[in-house]
Amino acid sequence: MIQRKEFDQNLDELRHLLHAMGDHVKEALQGAVEALQTKNIAKAQVIVKRDVELNLMEDQIMEIGSRLIVTQQPVAKDLRRIIVAFKISSDLERMGDLSLDIAKVTLRLEGQDLIKPLVDIPRMAELAGIMIDESLKSYLDENTDLAYKMAQDDDEIDHLYSQITRDLHSYMIAHPDNVQQAMLLILVGRYIERIADHATNIGESAVYLVTGKRPDLNS
Amino acid sequence: MEPIIHIDKLNLYYSSYHALKDVSMDIPEKAITAFIGPSGCGKSTLLRTLNRMNDMISGTRIEGKVQIGGTDIYSEDVHVEALRKQVGMVFQQPNPFPKSIYDNIAYGPRLHGVRNKAELDHIVETSLKQSVLWEEVKNFLKRSALSLSGGQQQRLCIARALAVQPDILLMDEATSALDPISTLKIEELVQELKDKYTIVMVTHNMHQAARISGRTVFFLNGEVVEADDTKTLFSTPQDSRTEDYISGRFG
Numbered sequence: 001m002i003q004r005k006e007f008d009q010n011l012d013e014l015r016h017l018l019h020a021m022g023d024h025v026k027e028a029l030q031g032a033v034e035a036l037q038t039k040n041i042a043k044a045q046v047i048v049k050r051d052v053e054l055n056l057m058e059d060q061i062m063e064i065g066s067r068l069i070v071t072q073q074p075v076a077k078d079l080r081r082i083i084v085a086f087k088i089s090s091d092l093e094r095m096g097d098l099s100l101d102i103a104k105v106t107l108r109l110e111g112q113d114l115i116k117p118l119v120d121i122p123r124m125a126e127l128a129g130i131m132i133d134e135s136l137k138s139y140l141d142e143n144t145d146l147a148y149k150m151a152q153d154d155d156e157i158d159h160l161y162s163q164i165t166r167d168l169h170s171y172m173i174a175h176p177d178n179v180q181q182a183m184l185l186i187l188v189g190r191y192i193e194r195i196a197d198h199a200t201n202i203g204e205s206a207v208y209l210v211t212g213k214r215p216d217l218n219s
Numbered sequence: 220m221e222p223i224i225h226i227d228k229l230n231l232y233y234s235s236y237h238a239l240k241d242v243s244m245d246i247p248e249k250a251i252t253a254f255i256g257p258s259g260c261g262k263s264t265l266l267r268t269l270n271r272m273n274d275m276i277s278g279t280r281i282e283g284k285v286q287i288g289g290t291d292i293y294s295e296d297v298h299v300e301a302l303r304k305q306v307g308m309v310f311q312q313p314n315p316f317p318k319s320i321y322d323n324i325a326y327g328p329r330l331h332g333v334r335n336k337a338e339l340d341h342i343v344e345t346s347l348k349q350s351v352l353w354e355e356v357k358n359f360l361k362r363s364a365l366s367l368s369g370g371q372q373q374r375l376c377i378a379r380a381l382a383v384q385p386d387i388l389l390m391d392e393a394t395s396a397l398d399p400i401s402t403l404k405i406e407e408l409v410q411e412l413k414d415k416y417t418i419v420m421v422t423h424n425m426h427q428a429a430r431i432s433g434r435t436v437f438f439l440n441g442e443v444v445e446a447d448d449t450k451t452l453f454s455t456p457q458d459s460r461t462e463d464y465i466s467g468r469f470g
Contacts, residue, residue: 002466002467004467004468007467073426075425075429075454075465076453076454076455076456076462076465076466077462077466078466079454080454211455212454212455
């Protein structure tokens with residue numbers, strides 16, 4: 001039988017850690033895109049350096065969740081709470097890696113001027129930031145409506161990514177001497193698009209937590 | 220799966236205490252059904268209703284119907300002895316007779332008229348093999364059953380119940396007095412027996428119900444709150460009281 005008080009305290013701890021991971025990822029994504037826009041090398045370096053903090057929080061979640069499964073043998077929604085914490089922390093950790101990849105693009109572009117002012121990429125990052133907030137809110141509040149709403153935000157991000165890809169392809173055809181930067185900016189779009197997909201996964205986890213069924217919000 | 224037990228609007232009273240309230244359910248044949256719920260919820264009372272063990276408690280009154288294999292077991296023309304041959308029972312504490320291992324198993328068949336030594340030998344061996352005790356005791360069949368360990372005694376009691384070829388085996392917290400290894404052996408044994416017998420078990424160990432039963436029924440205050448496939452009941456219970464109980468919020 002579960003020792004309710006201790007179990008609930010540990011579940012709260014898992015929730016706090018996931019919340020902190022979410023804040024960390026959002027900050028890393030915004031910081032990485034700002035660093036890219038402003039060619040701020042120092043800022044990009046800080047993001048690369050701080051990624052390890054996310055990994056540590058993910059490890060902590062694995063540790064607490066595994067201990068709860070072994071010692072308390074939870075069932076039903078209690079078990080799903082832990083499974084979902086594992087899944088969400090893994091999504092967030094991956095989102096952190098993708099933000100780090102954006103920061104690395106800034107480092108690789110050191111000394112170069114941007115081929116044009118960035119418009120769609122910051123817009124994508126802004127939407128992805130909203131999705132990160134919403135995904136965690138859908139999990140923390142167990143709000144399935146919000147999880148389904150996020151799938152629509154993801155469609156808009158996919159649309160922006162297609163637009164960026166089209167524009168930069170045209171640019172590369174017109175400027176074959178500067179393909180490298182255009183390629184890197186397409187990759188940045190790809191990284192943000194993947195971050196949004198992971199946010200959608202978190203929404204799916206929230207639905208699974210509440211209903212016990214796994215929807216596919218990415219399709 | 221076909222139901223072998225059909226219970227319809229069963230109400231049971233111990234004098235003025237209303238212990239079972241409008242219980243209706245079908246129990247499938249050749250499967251394991253687990254009854255769970257907090258103490259005093261009626262799960263053991265219902266189990267004892269299935270082979271009329273409650274008849275021995277004065278002041279017991281029953282309304283409603285309990286059918287086994289289509290026969291109303293509370294009708295006047297049903298012989299309780301014949302019913303208990305068809306519906307065997309294993310209790311919380313192993314209760315071997317103070318006799319040899321052999322005589323414990325042969326007791327039931329002898330009572331039902333089997334006299335032939337070779338036939339009795341065969342029943343003893345088959346029953347002990349079915350309860351996975353044969354290899355441990357085959358060279359000591361004349362030893363007292365009381366010399367066996369707790370886990371072995373419980374498997375002996377299962378063998379004794381199987382010796383009269385029942386259709387149904389009732390287990391009332393049959394592993395709660397055993398150590399983890401003996402419990403595991405009984406759980407494995409029960410899993411094997413389900414291909415031939417219908418097993419209904421009462422357990423306080425929810426994880427045992429989750430591990431070995433195909434269907435679980437949750438009782439509260441003499442009522443059935445929820446009955447479902449075990450996998451569903453322990454992953455997505457429909458009633459919040461079931462979720463609260465299996466999550467340790469009460470009971």
